Amino acid sequence: MNKYGPEAEPVEPAIESALEDVSAGEVESATEERSLEMGAALHGQRVDKALLTLAPEFSRNHLQQLIKDGWVSLDGVVVAKPANKVSAGQLLTVQLQPTAQSQAFLPETMALDIVYEDEYLLVVNKPAGLVVHPAAGNWSGTLLNGLLGYKEVFATLPRAGIVHRLDKDTSGLMVVAKSKPMVAALVDMIARRDVSRQYLALAKRAPNARMPWQGEGDALEVDAAVGRDTSNRLRMAVVDLNTQSGRTAQTQMTLWGVTRQEGDYALLHCRLRTGRTHQIRVHAKHLGWPLVGDAIYGGAAHPAIARQALHAWRLGFVHPVTQEAMQWQAPLPQDLQQALDGLDLQPWQ
Known part of the structure; x- marks a missing residue:
């Protein structure tokens, strides 16, 4: 083959x-039963702590949940609470259940x-x-x-x-x-950047932001490193690599349409040069045009779309085996299409 x-x-x-x-x-997802007779060293200990001797690979929180769910017994009687005490000579039994991770x-x-x-x-x-x-x-x-x-x-x-x-x-x-x-x-x-990844994004101008494009069809090369936001570890941000950790990031953003209906909105055609976490979202915020619906990066809300208005529209590459140049295009999802219809913005064909 x-x-x-x-x-x-x-x-x-x-x-x-x-x-x-x-x-x-x-x-491994099967259940497993384990039993152990309580020795003198465990006499008077909490059940959840004693369970650690039976199942040391599990967290105490997980074992406490097994107790609450009725999977632990002492001498055949289901234990009601993690704080219950064990006595020497009792048989502690647990029916181990697969964790969510497993x-x-x-x-x-x-x-x-x-x-x-x-x-x-x-x-x-x-x-x-x-x-x-x-x-x-x-x-x-x-x-x-x-x-x-x-x-x-x-x-x-x-x-x-x-x-x-x-x-x-x-x-x-x-x-x-x-x-x-x-x-x-x-x-x-x-x-090697031999895979073409093209996105459509709906953005809205932030207060006092400038218009970085000259007009429709203008392509802007955004070259701004992306790293972890030091003020919020759940976000990424444009960073200065001389003082902060991060990775170089480049996105080409072409203005495909702009409207002043209910404020300034722009339809952006984005080509990834690199593929960093949240790259388009971070670069759009950096320009002062965060994506509509992107609450993490300050995007404006819109009644038609309850998420960041970003769609991986086209994908293309030369097939590694057949060497055929291939490209696919995904239709706009209903929420993004409705938002664009309401703003009279449409992708170029």
């Missing part, structure tokens, strides 16, 4: 390290909007609201879980073949690999 196919040899360890993940299928990489049936697929890769149109990878607060229901439920091959791949991200509330196109060599090829292409 071609080296990019599903049965190809694994990629180099450096690629595995860069993707920071094990294969998605390596998960179930994070399990397959889930999900309606995926797949716009292209071959034996090497697929392109999916991600809806707004769908998280890409499992993480705290979103251990299930992610795109990764949907891919695992779609085809078994994704369970053998780092991050289920996902090679780039979109924020939860950003909609649009993503490419996913179907073998480890294809993961390596796409990661390398993205690093």
